[in-house]
Amino acid sequence: xxxxDEITNALLEFRNERxxxxxxxxxxxxxxxxxxxxxxLELFLWKNAEEANAKKVKEELADIFSYAFxxxxxxxxxxxxxxxxxxxxxxxxxxxxxxxxxxxxxxxL
Numbered sequence: 001x002x003x004x005d006e007i008t009n010a011l012l013e014f015r016n017e018r019x020x021x022x023x024x025x026x027x028x029x030x031x032x033x034x035x036x037x038x039x040x041l042e043l044f045l046w047k048n049a050e051e052a053n054a055k056k057v058k059e060e061l062a063d064i065f066s067y068a069f070x071x072x073x074x075x076x077x078x079x080x081x082x083x084x085x086x087x088x089x090x091x092x093x094x095x096x097x098x099x100x101x102x103x104x105x106x107x108x109l
Contacts, residue, residue: 004079008069015070029071036063 015021040060043052072079093106102109 004069007065008073008079011066011070012073024070024074026071026074029067029074032067033064033071036060036067040064 015024037060040057043056043060069079072082094109098109099106
């Protein structure tokens with residue numbers, strides 16, 4: 001939790017120093033996540049995974065994480081809690097005995 005709070009606080013400080021909160025509404029943060037995810041995808045376009053530039057992958061992931069943390073903050077969501085809740089929910093949808101080694105969707109297991 002300490003690391004997550006440190007990241008969120010650093011992002012908020014960076015944003016607030018620049019008076020960018022006015023642009024960081026939930027809709028635009030969600031769009032920004034999608035735009036950055038598309039930029040991440042572009043790094044792999046027409047390449048094998050190992051051909052992607054790891055430095056650029058790191059930068060795009062940082063952008064995605066940054067906007068996701070800011071969006072979570074807007075809704076007062078605890079990142080640790082929501083991720084752990086989702087893992088638990090996915091564990092119920094994808095029990096090990098049925099899902100192990102399978103790429104099938106939960107309703108096809």
